[in-house]
Amino acid sequence: MKWATRPGVHVDRAACAWLIRRFIDPDAEFVFPADLAAIPAGATPFDMRGAALGHHQGRCSFETALEAFGLDDDPALEEIGHIIHEADLADERCDAPAAAGLDVLIRGLTLTSESDHDTLAITSRLFDGLYEHTRRQLMTGRPPA
Amino acid sequence: MNQADDWVLLAYRLPRVPSTPRSAVWRKLKRLGVAQLGDGLVALPADPRTREQLEWIAEEVTDHGGEATLWLGRPLDTNASSVVVGRMTAAVAAEYEAVAAEAAAMRTADAAARRRAVARLRRELHRIQGRDFFTCPQGEAARRAVETLAAADTAGART
Numbered sequence: 001m002k003w004a005t006r007p008g009v010h011v012d013r014a015a016c017a018w019l020i021r022r023f024i025d026p027d028a029e030f031v032f033p034a035d036l037a038a039i040p041a042g043a044t045p046f047d048m049r050g051a052a053l054g055h056h057q058g059r060c061s062f063e064t065a066l067e068a069f070g071l072d073d074d075p076a077l078e079e080i081g082h083i084i085h086e087a088d089l090a091d092e093r094c095d096a097p098a099a100a101g102l103d104v105l106i107r108g109l110t111l112t113s114e115s116d117h118d119t120l121a122i123t124s125r126l127f128d129g130l131y132e133h134t135r136r137q138l139m140t141g142r143p144p145a
Numbered sequence: 146m147n148q149a150d151d152w153v154l155l156a157y158r159l160p161r162v163p164s165t166p167r168s169a170v171w172r173k174l175k176r177l178g179v180a181q182l183g184d185g186l187v188a189l190p191a192d193p194r195t196r197e198q199l200e201w202i203a204e205e206v207t208d209h210g211g212e213a214t215l216w217l218g219r220p221l222d223t224n225a226s227s228v229v230v231g232r233m234t235a236a237v238a239a240e241y242e243a244v245a246a247e248a249a250a251m252r253t254a255d256a257a258a259r260r261r262a263v264a265r266l267r268r269e270l271h272r273i274q275g276r277d278f279f280t281c282p283q284g285e286a287a288r289r290a291v292e293t294l295a296a297a298d299t300a301g302a303r304t
Binding site for chain 1: 169173176193197200201203204205208271272275
């Protein structure tokens with residue numbers, strides 16, 4: 001399937017792309033049109049103004065996507081949702097100290113990436129690691145050493 | 146950025162009732178540090194981040210039955226835009242000064258209270274920095290005041 005989001009991906013879009021490819025559509029193909037009108041036919045938009053998979057009821061697109069995809073019963077993904085929320089919105093709704101670091105790392109990464117595909121290739125590894133770390137922490141109640 | 150050339154503008158209208166979405170939107174705009182240019186018209190220096198921030202607020206406005214449009218604009222009257230920049234800078238400077246004053250006042254407090262104050266004031270500085278678009282000089286003074294307070298602690302015995 002094709003999935004569309006705005007170019008110049010940052011934390012919320014990178015996290016959504018990771019979620020889609022890992023849990024929903026392993027063969028996902030991502031395109032980066034500048035606005036909703038330029039989305040190719042059949043592509044599902046995310047983290048764009050006017051998209052169902054966007055910011056709604058004060059939540060970031062990743063949190064909206066968790067619910068839309070029925071993944072909101074995974075506590076590790078829920079926890080990652082809090083981190084993405086704070087990294088993207090910084091409205092202090094969630095306690096997520098990792099958010100500030102993640103925001104800086106991905107902003108820096110986009111400065112040196114050759115393309116949005118290049119950014120997503122790296123962030124997908126980052127989110128794999130964050131997911132594993134979060135899962136283990138929830139299992140043992142302690143951050144993994 | 147010392148003087149913004151391009152601004153991103155949000156023109157919005159929300160029903161007067163219910164008032165909760167109106168005040169929620171206004172609180173978010175305040176946190177972003179917008180310049181209010183008129184009733185339902187706010188602006189921020191344009192960059193990809195501010196543009197996205199206002200886009201999502203526009204979405205929130207339409208989600209609540211309001212109308213919102215986003216514009217990119219450039220002031221034709223540089224004097225008027227200096228007034229706007231001056232107003233934004235003064236607001237941020239006052240926030241920094243409050244932090245610096247509080248850090249100075251806490252120097253005589255006991256160690257536990259000082260440590261709590263350092264943590265809180267650092268967070269507060271981080272928040273203010275997010276809306277300090279013109280690198281207001283009071284920011285450096287406020288950071289120094291907070292770090293001086295922190296140093297007073299680490300110089301003493303650790304518990």
